[in-house]
Amino acid sequence: METNRTKFQGVKNILNFNRHYYYLGFGALILFSLVAYIFEIPTFWNQLVIIFILLGLAMPLLVSAYVYDYSGYYKLEWLENKRIKTSNSLSIVNIHAGFDETSHLLNKKFPKSNLRVFDFYNPKDHTEIAIQRARKEGINHSKTEQISTDLIPLETNSSDLICLLSAAHEIRSNQEKVIFLKECKRILKSTGKVIMVEHLRDLPNFMAFHVGFTHFFSRKTWKKSLKQAGFSKISEEKFTPFLSIFTVEP
Structure with missing residues (x-):
């Protein structure tokens, strides 16, 4: 059967097939935010960790968009x-x-x-x-x-x-x-x-x-x-x- 790739198909595949990774990532983000609030972690370190987590979640999507949706691979x-x-x-x-x-x-x-x-x-x-x-x-x-x-x-x-x-x-x-x-x-x-x-x-x-x-x-x-x-x-x-x-x- 022939299929046509939709816009951002590579990104959709990453999100769909690896959604457990994103569940864990957002869970870690929420948990850390609660810990930071309770223990009053300094703003600098709080923001640094949050940025690190968000980059970890975003980078696979950005790279997948580049490689599979915009590079002409397919x-x-x-x-x-x-x-x-x-x-x-x-x-x-x-x-x-x-x-x-x-x-x-x-x-x-x-x-x-x-x-x-x-x-x-x-x-x-x-x-x-x-x-x-x-x-x-x-x-x-x-x-x-x-x-x-x-x-x-x-x-x-x-x-x-x-x-x-x-x-x-x-x-x-x-x-x-x-x-x-x-x-x-x-x-x-x-x-x-x-x-x-x-x-x-x-x-x-x-x-x-x-x-x-x-x-x-x-x-x-x-x-x-x-x-x-x-x-x-x-x-x-x-x-x-x-x-x-x-x-x-x-």
Whole structure:
């Protein structure tokens, strides 16, 4: 099913899927205000703490608006820099964790290509609250097929392009990540590419998401996992300071 992104869709997603974080944040704000009033905490320190809490709540929303609503990320024009010809007939695989905002965009971008869409979500192992909410409220591609991370039901050397767009970090186990990436390598043609988009556990994302940046993995972790999976050519390009686009080849 095709869906159109609404204004501030990225911000709405952050608020909706991570609302527990905002409940806790506003609860902390109210609690601190009461403590400050009761114990007469000096105005300077009172205001400093309140500003810190409000920035912690606002920064993820501001960054999400920038990255997902204003940067042009969902236009997928950045794919053209990867020497992938949209006019060709390609075998494309898009793999996600149950929240799919890109398959219908890939269909439009590659109208002559054959697109397969897979969902690797496993409620036993992938237990993040945010992705559980996203799955319940998202609208996925009508031809989405459920898979496990250790088996992608495609022939060896059959895919030209594999897209992992803000999805692979939902695989929390390093061992499971490597097994999954090995499957990606198996189905990839020798001339094919894996395009993986991820936030990283780095300083810009710490400034944006604070403790929430631990949900992501570091550049070192991703490169190590990709190399363990057998990939030999790994390049990275920044799309805004907060997103990394990895182009991976056999």
